Amino acid sequence: MKILLANLRHFYQCRSLWLWYSFLLFWSFPLFLSPWVRYGPSGSFPGFFLISFFLGTLAAGVQRDVLAKPFSYCLPNHRRVPKLFILGIGLILNLLLGIAAFWRPAMDSSHSLFVIIAASFVGITSYLLAVWFVFASKGPAGMALIGFFFVVMFTFEYQISAAYVIISYTLQLIVAGILACAISWKLLDGDTLARRFCGEHLLGFADTWNTAKTQKYWQRRLALRRSGKSHTGLDRAGDFFVARMKACSPLGGNRHVLGNLYVISGRYLGPWWWMWMYAASLLAAAVGFGYMGDTPMANLLFIFPVFGTAQVDLIPHRSILLSSGRTEKYYSAVVSGFAVTFLAAIAVAMVAAMTIPLSMVMPDLSWEGTTYTFHFIDPKKSYLVLILMPIVLLVATLFANKRILTMAVTMIAVAMVMLSVPFGLRLEFSFPTTVLIIAGMIAASWAGFVLILGHYCRKRCLVGQGR
């Protein structure tokens, strides 16, 4: 019993989990509110099984983190705890959710009881599905939740039909739920799980905001994925940069700038087929944003590079002592910042430019009574990239060990664009007023970038606690 309680402590002592709880609360509102708004208080709230999925991910994710710690392998009587914990907590939570979602004072009591039990078993099946997803992979547990958000966003319409299924097929659902529990009881074998995860390098829920661990995890994954494979693109890039570095004067800054660019670009380089993947992504983005059409939401296209570069530390190898002094690190960081922004602006402008010819050939699409027309996006709006990127790159570099801050800035940028939607702001590019304002904003953004980065490189500790 004590071990069970100790496992429960993770859920309130681990501060990073509270952030996930706030996400859960945030998403629970629309989940429960949507049918209420549309159908009034008489409607049911079957969206609860999505919350069960979230809870399953959380419960299994935390247990997986504990199993990965080598000391837990030898803890007496610990191996049967994950199974007991996951199923015990799951049954209690889903019973509560079932009551919250389906309890009706007006309903016949025996039928009401069956409906609640059926709903709870639907919940636990969803919960166990999430558990299975988490234990089936060694990837970051938080990834499953990203899928959850999308499911929540696109299932409002189907929640009501799910309610009818639960009310109409109570017995069948109860039997299916009991079966799911029995299978899980068999599959969640403590010995197998302990052996499978002991000492594994996992990215747990608690590590979400630990930049050092996150970077190490992704670098290791990248290395393992690339291990034993020849990557012509990466090798050629290496040849290109190293040859040019060697040709530079040892005391000049160019060698260090080229080295910095090589390391920053490394994570984006791979085999040649990656080029096709990038091209396909650009085309897909053009189609997607084209159908967002003539709405301010299409402005999100110009925020996209911010997501892609939010983790780029412009001083990428701080603890390997190379012959780069603080001045060289500063120049390298500034040039790399310009280069990354320039490439991002080009990519975004290309996507926008692609929408122009596509707008002539793409047909209208109808879905659920709404017609979506393809519109072209003005490439001139790429100026947004030039304004936002220096800010995000600066935050990512200055607070390279505080990932949450970079995420916060990124989210603020997205929120600003989202907020522009109700005001109908389309960020049009008109001469001369907006051009002057935009030019001023770009200049201010870059001046801040150059000055603050300069101060940081000269006056701050570059590694460790002193940053």
Add this chain to the structure above:
Amino acid sequence: MADGNSIVRMRGVSKWFKKTRALDKVDLDIPRGTIIGLLGANGAGKSTLLRHTIGLYLPDEGEITTFGTDAAKLTPKELARIGYVHQEGELLDWMTVRQLIRYVSAYYDNWNHELETKFIDDFEISLKDRVGAMSPGQRQRLAILLAIAFEPELLILDEPAAALDPIARSQFLDLLLEMIQDRNRTIIISSHILSDIEKVIDHALIMHEGRILRDCTFDSLREEFLKVMVTSLDGELPPRLNLDNVIACERKGANATLAVRNYTEEDLEAWAQEHNCKIEARPLPLEDIYRIVINQVSEKK
């Protein structure tokens, strides 16, 4: 040990991390051509001190010069003379070993490819492996290779042998012994494996809570602390041995083993003759000396 030959000079250096004082008014001179052992418990400030010498950390108070230049303003010219093995062995994990060596070597015009090849063979480093997929020991070997292959004048090794197995550690010590043949090379080595570093160092720095407790040659430290085995030649040893500066004493019948401080062998011989004893004195191992120095500070508190 200040003299005009110092390649690193610190004066009144203090560093705070929030409320923790990591360095407390440190004064230090590191002369050229010495092999310095930097000893201290976890959190004593060893890594902080080393990072200050190369300008990765900036002091809150005081000044540091390395090769005559302010450590915060070291240029490629000075940095190309410094090799550094980082405690955590952070490397560029996505590269292969070959790519990483090529990349780092591109920064140094004096990269010694023969030494690189020798080291790769001796340490059995596989060039095809991805750095991120290597074991901690292999990564540490690679980090050492990257720090020494350009034959730096100042080599800073922050816990270099922590992840190495006994054979690799012994190879690494052989390599250090080989490197110190060059009289111009200065090596600062911080390690918890004191039995290893006492084989190579000629100078000792003992740190505790951000302060330097001892800064002296290793020989003087070994002369200061002696382990003395006393055997009485006429029965039991007297209840009081009448010796000052005894740090530790273990007695059994006619025999006693003492740890003493500030005695010459001549003094001890004279004492032995006076008390009709046979005496055998030898230097204390570094581990014991370290423990005594740290205990003395704790007792004073």
